[in-house]
Amino acid sequence: MTKEGQLTINSTIQLNKISVTPFLKHVIVSSIFPVIILFVWEFLSRIGVFESYQLPAPSAVLLKAVSLYQSGELLPHILATFMRVLIGFGIGTTVAITLSILVGFWPLLEKLIDPTIQALRQIPSLAWVPLFILWMGIGETSKVTMIAVGVFFPVYLNVLSGIVTIDRKWLEVGKVFGLSTCHQITKIILPAVFPAFFTGIRTGLGLGFMFVVAAELMGASEGLGYLLVLGQNTLQPDTILVSIILFAIIGKVTDGSLKLIEQRLLHWQDTEIRGTGK
Amino acid sequence: MSLTVEQLTRTFNDVTAIQAIDLTIHEGEIICLLGKSGCGKSTLLRTLSGLDLAYEGTVSFQDTPLTGVRDEIGIVFQEPRLLPWLNVLENIRFGLKQPNQATIKRVDRFINYVGLTGKAHLYPKALSGGMSQRAAIARALVCDPEVLLLDEPFSALDHFTKLELQDLLLKIQGKYNTTMVMVTHDIDEALYLADRIVVLSSQPGTIQDIIEIDSPRPRTRTSRDLQQVKQKILTTLHI
Ligand SMILES: Nc1ncnc2c1ncn2[C@@H]1O[C@H](COP(=O)(O)OP(=O)(O)OP(=O)(O)O)[C@@H](O)[C@H]1O
Ligand SMILES: [Mg+2]
Numbered sequence: 001m002t003k004e005g006q007l008t009i010n011s012t013i014q015l016n017k018i019s020v021t022p023f024l025k026h027v028i029v030s031s032i033f034p035v036i037i038l039f040v041w042e043f044l045s046r047i048g049v050f051e052s053y054q055l056p057a058p059s060a061v062l063l064k065a066v067s068l069y070q071s072g073e074l075l076p077h078i079l080a081t082f083m084r085v086l087i088g089f090g091i092g093t094t095v096a097i098t099l100s101i102l103v104g105f106w107p108l109l110e111k112l113i114d115p116t117i118q119a120l121r122q123i124p125s126l127a128w129v130p131l132f133i134l135w136m137g138i139g140e141t142s143k144v145t146m147i148a149v150g151v152f153f154p155v156y157l158n159v160l161s162g163i164v165t166i167d168r169k170w171l172e173v174g175k176v177f178g179l180s181t182c183h184q185i186t187k188i189i190l191p192a193v194f195p196a197f198f199t200g201i202r203t204g205l206g207l208g209f210m211f212v213v214a215a216e217l218m219g220a221s222e223g224l225g226y227l228l229v230l231g232q233n234t235l236q237p238d239t240i241l242v243s244i245i246l247f248a249i250i251g252k253v254t255d256g257s258l259k260l261i262e263q264r265l266l267h268w269q270d271t272e273i274r275g276t277g278k
Numbered sequence: 279m280s281l282t283v284e285q286l287t288r289t290f291n292d293v294t295a296i297q298a299i300d301l302t303i304h305e306g307e308i309i310c311l312l313g314k315s316g317c318g319k320s321t322l323l324r325t326l327s328g329l330d331l332a333y334e335g336t337v338s339f340q341d342t343p344l345t346g347v348r349d350e351i352g353i354v355f356q357e358p359r360l361l362p363w364l365n366v367l368e369n370i371r372f373g374l375k376q377p378n379q380a381t382i383k384r385v386d387r388f389i390n391y392v393g394l395t396g397k398a399h400l401y402p403k404a405l406s407g408g409m410s411q412r413a414a415i416a417r418a419l420v421c422d423p424e425v426l427l428l429d430e431p432f433s434a435l436d437h438f439t440k441l442e443l444q445d446l447l448l449k450i451q452g453k454y455n456t457t458m459v460m461v462t463h464d465i466d467e468a469l470y471l472a473d474r475i476v477v478l479s480s481q482p483g484t485i486q487d488i489i490e491i492d493s494p495r496p497r498t499r500t501s502r503d504l505q506q507v508k509q510k511i512l513t514t515l516h517i
Contacts, residue, residue: 076373119357169355169357170361172329173359173361173372175329176327176347176349176353176373177421178349185363187372188361191361204412268362268402269403
């Protein structure tokens with residue numbers, strides 16, 4: 001921000017030097033390792049170290065992806081998975097934020113329900129799966145519920161800890177300057193909780209993807225998790241790998257977007273951002 | 279009679295920070311609190327601000343007991359306490375209820391006074407310690423309080439900025455007749471500013487001495503009278 005402000009027109013070249021080169025460098029440096037792995041993997045596959053029915057070559061996986069795409073199967077699968085995560089994430093986050101705000105600002109409620117939530121948290125969320133399937137069948141409802149439960153806990157815990165650990169010093173600033181309770185919340189508490197909130201939703205999103213896989217493995221007729229099962233049942237490791245790689249890409253892209261929003265909104269934070277040299 | 283403290287005692291889990299303080303702070307007066315680190319200066323200032331109500335004794339403002347923070351009483355904390363998500367300008371404007379043309383001008387003027395011109399759009403993370411402190415002072419001053427409590431406001435500033443801001447305080451005091459209570463470690467600063475210097479003893483903090491300084495303002499910092507008072511304070515503090 002400040003860097004841009006200080007730049008003048010005649011330093012356009014400098015601008016390139018400052019921002020583009022490190023980015024390119026970062027991209028290049030971080031791709032060295034995976035590229036080497038890919039080449040070694042391809043090479044070993046070609047000379048027959050890996051059997052193709054166990055671990056197909058990268059080129060074979062790519063070809064499989066292309067053929068799945070061209071047959072029109074791939075996009076619906078991606079979309080199905082993505083929508084499940086999105087809806088589950090939306091529900092889980094909304095419930096978590098509402099509850100954590102209520103619990104955080106209402107001591108009675110904290111005493112009443114927080115211990116229960118803390119206890120439920122100890123149950124590995126996947127343990128709920130059989131019960132949900134029993135209750136809601138194997139359709140979309142149980143899948144979305146599962147994802148929502150997975151997303152709920154990290155968001156709830158992070159936002160709540162953000163609320164209860166707000167520095168008294170800032171609240172005092174609000175008090176001294178005569179802020180109403182409403183302004184105390186909007187001008188001090190919300191911005192102060194924002195960092196914890198982002199940590200929560202980013203962890204939550206990660207768990208959302210974990211749970212969508214679990215849900216789709218249980219039984220689904222579409223989705224990337226379904227592709228995994230399909231690949232296993234039809235002895236097609238390339239299909240499995242296509243699905244795994246797509247999960248990696250989608251996860252990275254969604255988390256990257258959240259991270260970008262976070263950096264925009266939390267630019268005031270005095271933290272070092274690792275790896276970007278800022 | 280503006281701010282009165284009677285038999286004020288504040289105890290933090292069995293540790294008595296200040297004990298049996300009696301003090302009447304008159305309107306338009308500048309009082310400096312001197313004392314060793316940990317003797318209870320900040321504690322006293324916080325009770326005067328209405329932020330800390332867990333005391334024994336009485337604190338009254340304009341003859342009514344102080345039951346909480348009041349718009350008429352402003353405080354500059356020992357740490358700058360700028361809100362990190364607001365830039366300098368937004369931080370300084372923070373206490374203003376309804377920003378209008380006049381207050382916006384006022385904010386600009388105070389940014390100027392404290393020497394932060396051109397820094398208004400920086401965020402606290404990009405400020406030096408002294409810059410943050412100056413922003414915190416401006417934030418309290420723009421609200422035009424009747425009583426201004428200052429907790430070591432100039433401790434992170436270089437000598438010259440400090441002198442400038444001392445004069446700024448005097449100027450504001452002269453213009454608005456603001457009552458000021460200021461904690462400081464700098465005896466020369468107290469001598470230059472104060473009508474009365476309150477010396478606190480340590481553990482528990484009690485009033486050890488109150489020294490009236492009659493010399494008219496503007497004072498010469500090196501005047502012989504003041505130096506004699508300084509000697510006296512130094513001996514008091516060493517006991
Ligand atoms: N919130 C608190 N809880 C417990 N003890 C406290 C608290 N605040 C202050 N004290 C104690 O009260 C005493 C006085 O503290 P205070 O902060 O008023 O000192 P001070 O005179 O302002 O010191 P300094 O010059 O270092 O700022 C100290 O012994 C301190 O440990
Ligand atoms: Mg102090």
